[in-house]
Amino acid sequence: xxxxxxxxxxxxxxxxxxxxxxxxxxxxxxxxxxxxxxxxxxxxxxxxxxxxxxxxxxxxxxxxxxxxxxxxxxxxxxxxxxxxxxxxxxxxxxxxxxxxxxxxxxxxxxxxxxxxxxxxxxxxxxxxxxxxxxxxxxxxxxxxxxxxxxxxxxxxxxxxxxxxxxxxxxxxxxxxxxxxxxxxxxxxxxxxxxxxxxxxxxxxxxxxxxxxxxxxxxxxxxxxxxxxxxxxxxxxxxxxxxxxxxxxxxxxxxxxxxxxxxxxxxxxxxxxxxxxxxxxxxxxxxxxxxxxxxxxxxxxxxxxxxxxxxxxxx
Amino acid sequence: xxxxxxxxxxxxxxxxxxxxxxxxxxxxxxxxxxxxxxxxxxxxxxxxxxxxxxxxxxxxxxxxxxxxxxxxxxxxxxxxxxxxxxxxxxxxxxxxxxxxxxxxxxxxxxxxxxxxxxxxxxxxxxxxxxxxxxxxxxxxxxxxxxxxxxxxxxxxxxxxxxxxxxxxxxxxxxxxxxxxxxxxxxxxxxxxxxxxxxxxxxxxxxxxxxxxxxxxxxxxxxxxxxxxxxxxxxxxxxxxxxxxxxxxxxxxxxxxxxxxxxxxxxxxxxxxxxxxxxxxxxxxxxxxxxxxxxxxxxxxxxxxxxxxxxxxxxxxxxxxxx
Numbered sequence: 080x081x082x083x084x085x086x087x088x089x090x091x092x093x094x095x096x097x098x099x100x101x102x103x104x105x106x107x108x109x110x111x112x113x114x115x116x117x118x119x120x121x122x123x124x125x126x127x128x129x130x131x132x133x134x135x136x137x138x139x140x141x142x143x144x145x146x147x148x149x150x151x152x153x154x155x156x157x158x159x160x161x162x163x164x165x166x167x168x169x170x171x172x173x174x175x176x177x178x179x180x181x182x183x184x185x186x187x188x189x190x191x192x193x194x195x196x197x198x199x200x201x202x203x204x205x206x207x208x209x210x211x212x213x214x215x216x217x218x219x220x221x222x223x224x225x226x227x228x229x230x231x232x233x234x235x236x237x238x239x240x241x242x243x244x245x246x247x248x249x250x251x252x253x254x255x256x257x258x259x260x261x262x263x264x265x266x267x268x269x270x271x272x273x274x275x276x277x278x279x280x281x282x283x284x285x286x287x288x289x290x291x292x293x294x295x296x297x298x299x300x301x302x303x304x305x306x307x308x309x310x311x312x313x314x315x316x317x318x319x320x321x322x323x324x325x326x327x328x329x330x331x332x333x334x335x336x337x338x339x340x341x342x343x344x345x346x347x348x349x350x351x352x353x354x355x356x357x358x359x360x361x362x363x364x365x366x367x368x369x370x371x372x373x374x375x376x377x378x379x380x381x382x383x384x385x386x387x388x389x390x391x392x393x
Numbered sequence: 394x395x396x397x398x399x400x401x402x403x404x405x406x407x408x409x410x411x412x413x414x415x416x417x418x419x420x421x422x423x424x425x426x427x428x429x430x431x432x433x434x435x436x437x438x439x440x441x442x443x444x445x446x447x448x449x450x451x452x453x454x455x456x457x458x459x460x461x462x463x464x465x466x467x468x469x470x471x472x473x474x475x476x477x478x479x480x481x482x483x484x485x486x487x488x489x490x491x492x493x494x495x496x497x498x499x500x501x502x503x504x505x506x507x508x509x510x511x512x513x514x515x516x517x518x519x520x521x522x523x524x525x526x527x528x529x530x531x532x533x534x535x536x537x538x539x540x541x542x543x544x545x546x547x548x549x550x551x552x553x554x555x556x557x558x559x560x561x562x563x564x565x566x567x568x569x570x571x572x573x574x575x576x577x578x579x580x581x582x583x584x585x586x587x588x589x590x591x592x593x594x595x596x597x598x599x600x601x602x603x604x605x606x607x608x609x610x611x612x613x614x615x616x617x618x619x620x621x622x623x624x625x626x627x628x629x630x631x632x633x634x635x636x637x638x639x640x641x642x643x644x645x646x647x648x649x650x651x652x653x654x655x656x657x658x659x660x661x662x663x664x665x666x667x668x669x670x671x672x673x674x675x676x677x678x679x680x681x682x683x684x685x686x687x688x689x690x691x692x693x694x695x696x697x698x699x700x701x702x703x704x705x706x707x708x709x710x711x712x713x714x715x
Contacts, residue, residue: 195707219691
């Protein structure tokens with residue numbers, strides 16, 4: 080029994096570590112904001128953190144397949160712009176359009192990575208230019224609008240229900256379903272050992288394209304969430320999400336070389352980064368320090384991770 | 394895979410040799426594009442337009458030379474955009490108080506420090522280059538916001554203004570500077586011992602470490618030089634515009650990498666020539682100028698440039714599957 084316990088712990092080292100960090104962070108947080116554990120506060124915070132959580136899930140999906148997406152911020156902005164421009168004519172249609180656009184851009188990235196023999200960094204960097212341009216065409220100036228009822232329901236709760244919370248739960252459930260399919264298994268296999276996966280009969284190209292497209296869906300949802308949270312669209316607002324999504328994924332233990340990582344850890348890590356950003360505001364420092372903190376968190380997270388794993392493997 | 398193998402293993406005629414020399418390809422594409430520009434757009438056939446193109450290409454070209462050094466050792470530097478802005482903003486700020494030379498010196502030291510931090514993270518903390526440089530770039534951007542409180546200064550530094558705008562025998566001084574830097578980089582990369590290390594690391598880190606290539610020293614040279622050159626470019630840009638902004642470096646992140654790869658250097662490192670990067674930077678500047686001549690909106694310009702870069706990459710910068 081103790082053996083099984085330690086085995087389970089070791090298997091969930093990332094989750095345990097992140098959970099512990101989260102508890103510490105929440106303790107500090109409640110010192111600055113004693114209202115943090117009230118339903119109203121939780122609703123607002125989840126509304127605020129939802130875009131980053133979803134974006135991080137998208138980045139993790141790509142990283143699990145052994146890739147990286149530097150166009151994430153541009154695609155997020157694109158989905159946000161499409162949704163904000165069309166939301167007045169019908170929220171569902173707008174959401175469908177935004178999701179379709181984001182999934183299509185993801186699939187395009189995936190096709191280039193899978194078939195063209197170009198490395199993901201260079202493909203997605205060039206794509207960030209391209210999709211950034213498309214976003215500027217859709218929405219040249221910040222604008223568009225989201226029905227105010229929806230904005231209110233999202234940010235303040237709907238009949239006492241925190242909608243963002245529900246959204247995150249649904250998306251995690253979706254991921255859990257995807258994980259059990261053949262595609263979900265292949266995703267990890269392709270990321271872990273592409274040649275091995277190919278040799279054992281997995282269509283590695285199809286898996287990669289699907290992974291980027293699925294990431295596009297997550298990123299599209301993030302963009303829609305951001306549009307509903309802020310009530311409008313902005314073509315340049317997505318940029319910081321690229322770095323933060325990578326930071327969250329890495330913090331969660333998703334390997335850069337693919338094949339290793341858990342989505343629930345990514346959700347926790349994104350939550351941590353969101354809380355940390357808010358904490359920084361409480362300290363009264365200028366918000367300009369946010370960027371410095373984000374970069375520093377990323378470097379420290381990776382350095383600790385690499386040094387720790389190196390010790391374990393030696 | 395087999396066909397690629399047999400092609401390289403088989404007899405190589407001059408045609409095959411030319412096909413494999415991707416730096417030569419880059420110049421070929423540049424010349425064809427230039428001829429097309431002269432034929433299909435107005436104003437690309439004058440001496441003054443050639444002058445203007447070589448002058449403005451120098452800003453990108455100097456950054457791209459540094460990027461070549463890093464990419465050749467299978468690294469990548471995504472912090473160049475931050476460093477270009479850092480150098481210009483810091484120089485403008487310091488020059489306003491303590492004069493031009495002090496501004497230039499402080500800016501170059503600050504740029505170099507970022508490069509050394511990149512190298513330290515990559516070699517000692519073992520952070521992947523892409524993430525390390527993305528992170529330092531973000532930290533630099535944040536530090537600049539804090540330093541300038543969001544509104545950077547303008548500054549006229551006569552020395553930099555003449556470096557950016559003067560001519561020697563009709564040739565823009567910025568272009569001469571760029572070619573000089575390229576010559577030094579060509580020697581460093583293709584003739585010096587450090588250059589051999591760079592190529593060795595680009596071809597396989599584990600094997601070269603085992604055979605005694607000093608990873609740390611090579612990384613410090615490559616990332617240090619890259620950041621220093623991004624700083625130089627920021628200074629020339631400051632001289633050109635007399636103003637500094639927090640976002641002035643942004644275009645250089647993608648375009649410097651694109652210049653290197655379009656110039657025929659493998660993005661995975663270990664293969665290519667720094668001269669190809671010169672062609673790559675000229676080509677991208679020419680394409681940007683062409684798009685500007687058509688007077689399209691910012692969004693459309695980005696779309697077309699993004700598509701063109703992807704198309705060019707597909708045409709001749711693909712990696713052989715191994």
